[in-house]
Amino acid sequence: MKLRVSPPVFPSRLHDPRTATSIGRWLGAAFAVCFVTGLISHYLQHPPDWLADDLPSRPVWGYRFTQGLHVASGIAAIPLLPAKLWTVYPRLFAWPPLRSVTHAMERLSVAVLVAGAVFELATGLLNTAQWYPWPFSFVPVHYAVAWLVVGALVLHLAVKAPQIRAHWTRRSPGTLALPAQEGPDRRSLLASVGAAVGAVTLTTVGQSFTPLKDFLLFAPRDPDRGPQGLPVNRTAAAAGVGRVADEEYRLVVAGPRPFTLTLDELRALPQHEAELPIACVEGWSKSACWSGVRVADLLERAGAPAHARVRVVSLQLKGGYRVSELGHEHARDPLTLLALRLNGEELDPDHGYPVRLIAPDRPGVLQTKWVGRLEVAA
Numbered sequence: 035m036k037l038r039v040s041p042p043v044f045p046s047r048l049h050d051p052r053t054a055t056s057i058g059r060w061l062g063a064a065f066a067v068c069f070v071t072g073l074i075s076h077y078l079q080h081p082p083d084w085l086a087d088d089l090p091s092r093p094v095w096g097y098r099f100t101q102g103l104h105v106a107s108g109i110a111a112i113p114l115l116p117a118k119l120w121t122v123y124p125r126l127f128a129w130p131p132l133r134s135v136t137h138a139m140e141r142l143s144v145a146v147l148v149a150g151a152v153f154e155l156a157t158g159l160l161n162t163a164q165w166y167p168w169p170f171s172f173v174p175v176h177y178a179v180a181w182l183v184v185g186a187l188v189l190h191l192a193v194k195a196p197q198i199r200a201h202w203t204r205r206s207p208g209t210l211a212l213p214a215q216e217g218p219d220r221r222s223l224l225a226s227v228g229a230a231v232g233a234v235t236l237t238t239v240g241q242s243f244t245p246l247k248d249f250l251l252f253a254p255r256d257p258d259r260g261p262q263g264l265p266v267n268r269t270a271a272a273a274g275v276g277r278v279a280d281e282e283y284r285l286v287v288a289g290p291r292p293f294t295l296t297l298d299e300l301r302a303l304p305q306h307e308a309e310l311p312i313a314c315v316e317g318w319s320k321s322a323c324w325s326g327v328r329v330a331d332l333l334e335r336a337g338a339p340a341h342a343r344v345r346v347v348s349l350q351l352k353g354g355y356r357v358s359e360l361g362h363e364h365a366r367d368p369l370t371l372l373a374l375r376l377n378g379e380e381l382d383p384d385h386g387y388p389v390r391l392i393a394p395d396r397p398g399v400l401q402t403k404w405v406g407r408l409e410v411a412a
């Protein structure tokens with residue numbers, strides 16, 4: 035007796051190219067924003083030598099905006115991705131699964147696209163909660179997979195271009211009205227997906243867009259919670275610094291005319307104020323009023339050449355962000371401070387007591403805390 039396997043049946047009328055195009059447009063926009071803002075973050079943290087001196091220091095909230103957008107668009111993509119995959123998954127049961135070498139390559143690119151997109155959203159989300167349940171280093175792997183996803187997405191859009199074009203607008207010639215049938219219509223599905231995107235955005239975006247902080251429900255960080263009303267990622271205890279004793283503290287400025295300052299000497303120098311945000315790579319950010327000594331004034335006194343870069347070295351003994359570099363644009367910026375006070379009070383040890391770097395338009399991980407040394411680079 036011959037066994038006949040009948041093909042699976044997908045009764046919903048919403049597994050159609052028009053619905054895939056409608057949701058795909060939003061998903062594509064979210065991934066494009068994630069990719070561009072992710073590249074900005076990458077180049078601000080790891081600038082190639084030719085770019086290091088030209089990183090912009092204005093607007094002061096630039097990184098706060100781009101990284102807040104990166105995390106917000108990544109979170110918005112979380113309901114969009116399963117919605118898109120649901121509309122198209124019947125196509126994955128098309129028979130025969132492989133029709134030619136070209137078709138096999140296209141299937142492979144779809145597999146890379148789906149796996150890479152799920153990986154990026156999952157690892158990105160867990161990173162915002164500072165939870166790393168994997169054996170690899172998050173930053174380089176998230177960055178490398180982003181390129182894979184974008185490559186596979188461009189290929190996907192090229193392969194699907196005729197269908198996308200035919201179904202781009204409701205009035206496109208290829209867009210047929212849905213057959214009358216029981217079940218939700220396209221407008222209801224899109225409205226539900228839109229509501230899910232709105233809900234996850236509204237309940238998380240307040241971690242960087244502080245006017246909406248009262249709606250925070252799922253965001254791992256409340257921008258008001260932390261010492262002196264400002265969150266911290268790495269505490270003084272975690273960095274192995276503890277509370278630095280005032281009488282033992284020295285700031286060493288190494289340059290053509292090197293000098294050393296005690297804490298009292300630093301406090302006696304002209305103090306300047308700057309309203310600048312701490313903008314974390316994990317998406318949260320908050321503005322605060324900092325006051326302290328201009329890095330440019332210290333460089334002047336050390337006889338640093340006008341175009342010199344500066345290495346800012348922390349008293350912490352370990353950790354990837356112990357040292358950061360200021361290109362000359364940031365080093366000479368009047369808003370770049372070695373801050374001694376935050377919102378009118380001495381810094382809390384977790385905010386870098388006695389001295390921390392604060393500079394405009396710069397990722398939080400590069401705002402070095404517990405600064406012990408400035409080195410004028412060649």
Ligand code: HEM
Pocket residue numbers: 049050051054055058059061062063065118119122123125126144147148151187190194197198
């Ligand atoms: C991360 C982003 C995306 C993922 C993971 C994804 C995934 C998929 C998958 C798995 C399929 C079925 C593939 C097949 O069997 O041929 C598909 C089909 C399709 N996708 Fe995407 N896609 C993404 C982005 C987009 C975007 C941005 C658009 C358009 C703006 C789009 C439009 C389409 C269309 C028109 C189809 C064919 C639907 C059909 O024939 O019924 N996709 N997508």
